[in-house]
Amino acid sequence: MRLIPSAILATGLAATAIHAAEAKPHLREHAEINRGLTIIAISDMIRKKCDGIEPRLFRAYGFMRELKQIANDAGYSDDEIEAYVTDKAEKTRVEDAARAWLSGQGVALDEEQGYCRVGRAEIERKSQVGVLLRAR
Structure with a gap:
């Protein structure tokens, strides 16, 4: 009779392990969120x-x-989202992605001219970066 409770316990532990393995990935792995954060970082730069x-x-x-x-719809709590967007390492990672994108557009990161050229082009294209900006 002791085998039945042990079997139930083992089944429960296995189910818990499977559920943990299926847990949602870290927010850094959510492509749409990271693309959006990179767009915000590009616009900000x-x-x-x-x-x-x-x-x-x-x-x-x-x-x-x-x-x-x-992020909320994907199952992330407000606390998880806040922790992610305020994490210094994650912020640096997103900013590095933004710099890489800008460099890929021909921007010399130490010269204003390239930022202005790309910014105006994105505004004109009405890209997601461009709709977050306005020319003076």
Whole structure:
């Protein structure tokens, strides 16, 4: 008779292990969230480096709320999201991705001119980066 409780316990432990293995991945692995955070970082870098471009704050805020909703819909709590976006290592990783994208667009990271050129092109294209910015 002792085998039955042991079997039930073993089954429960196995189910718990399987559930843990199926747990949601870290937010850094969510492609849409990371793409969105990289877009925000690119826009922020452009507006900081180019005096002729400013942010569209309401649009940026709306875009951030959309990303948060996507994360919530994927099962992430507000605390998990906050911890992720305030983590210094994750912020550095996203900023590095933004710099890589800008470099890929021909921007010399120490020169304002390239940021302005790319920023204006993105605004004109009405890309996601561009809709977060406005030319002065």
